[in-house]
Amino acid sequence: MRNDNKKSVLVGVFVLIGIAIMVAGILTLGGQQKRFVKSISLKAVFDDVAGLQTGNNVWFSGVKIGTVKKINFYGDSQVEIEMNVEDKSKEYIRKDSKATISSDGLIGNKIIVIYGGTTQAPVVDNGDRLISEMPLDTDKMMETLQENNNNLVSITNDLKILTGKIAEGEGIIGAVLTDSTLAINFRNILLNLESTSVKSNRMLADMTTFSANLNKEGTLFNDLATDKELYSKLQSAVTDLQGTAENAQKMTDNLNTVTNKLNSSDNALGTLLNDAEFNNTLKSTFVNLDSSSMNLNRGLEALEYTWPFRRGFKRMNKAEGN
Template sequence: MKAENKRNVIVGIFVFVGIAILVAGVLTLGGQQKKFVKAIHLKAVFDDIGGLQAGNNVWFSGVKIGTVRKINFYGDSQVEIEMNVEEEVVEFIRKDSKATISSDGLIGNKIIVIYGGTTMAPPVEDGDRLESVMPLDTDQMMETLQVNNENLVEITNDLKDLIGKLANGEGIVGAVLTDSTLSDNFKIIVANLKQTSENSNRMLAEMNTFTQKLNKEGNLFNDLVTDTTMAVEIRDAMGSLKAAAENSEQMTEELKVITDKFNSQDNSIGVLLNDEEFANNLKQTMINTDSATYNLNRGLEALEYTWPFKKGFKRKAKAEEAAKENN
């Protein structure tokens, strides 16, 4: 009898422990699944849920606030997600919030992430449907990564070949890296460029100094630039020079006309300047006139010694001598 009671007690203890473990498990799972908290139902419609299952978690601002309650087909090819969301966080989720599908870690379970929303919109209510945002396609992203990896391998191979050619002295760059003569020439070029740069800087400094001198008050250039009165005077002088140039041009045209008349034989001056026969006749006339004048002078001198005029010339000579004595 005592042995049977002892066995019953042991069995009862094991049963109690089992029930306690079962209750603890149920409570734990219920707590994780938010089964024993007050919740509201929210919905979201996606084109593809990417393996999301009922019971997966719902997150908001990095905090788990509920679970996926149910997955239903919606419309032609879409999927509607029903979520249980804790009632105590409803005031923080706005009607303009968005829902998207993400992963719990890099390769973890799929989850629903609620984000966004503004204080201008009211809090959500039971049965509201949130705007859904399609997540990035992991498969497509992996394909892109695979293509990038292949491109990276090709780039690495090309870089390896390039470095090998440079090490062997192939090409201009390789020759520069391996040929000491080219290296020395390159150094000389760099030194010349440095000297040129220094000369340019010095020239710029001198030009700056020269410019400052030009801008100094009292300088002619500064007066020309800043003195409005001088500008007006220069403008007037240029106008006068322009008028003088125009007058000179007109005078040149008139001189050209006169010169053309001189070169023509239809006027007296033109005949004098251009008719050779007339010039010879005029020359001969001048010679004859000079000869006649010479003979006339000799004739007048001879009159002094002729009898009719001799007394007259004597009286004239006496009068001239008397005039000289009086003076």
């Protein structure tokens, strides 16, 4: 009888221990799944959930705030995720926050990550749908990496061929690297460039000195650049020169007009200069005048010896002699 009671006590103790372990496990799992905390429901729609399962965690700013409650098909080919999120964390999640699918570690389970949001937007309410952001597709990344790898192999082969040709002295670069004559010429070119650079620096220094001397007080250039009175005088002189040039232009125009009139036969001077017939007539007139004057002189000389005028000429000669 005593042994039976002892066995019953031991069985009862083990049963109590088992119940305690089961309750602790339920509480632990419930705490991890946020079953016993006040929560709200948030939703997000994705084109591809990438292996996300019910019960996976929901994170916000590196803190676990909930779990995935349901995964349902939405529309034609999309998937709607329903999440249980702690009620106390909703004040940090805004209506313009975004949800994306990520991994818990490098090869861990898929999780939902809520991020972003501005303080200008109100906090989320129960049943709100967040903006979804598709994660990076690892398959596409691997395809891109594979393509880049193939391109790298091709570039490496091309470089191998190119360096081989250069080592053999083919092409311009190979000739420059292997031909000693070209190397000497190239060295001479560099020396000439260096000499030219030195001369250019000297010329720049001389120009700097020259410009500094121009800016010294008392020089003509400095006076022209800084003396306002001299500038006004120069301006006045230029204005006078401009007036003189205009007067000279007018004089030239007048001379051109006179010249044109002289070249025309509709005036006296033009007729004298350009009319050949008139010139011949004028010459004949002068010839006749010359002849008439000669005849007149002869007549006067003859009058001196005629009887009526002989006495008068004698008196005139006597008066001139005195």
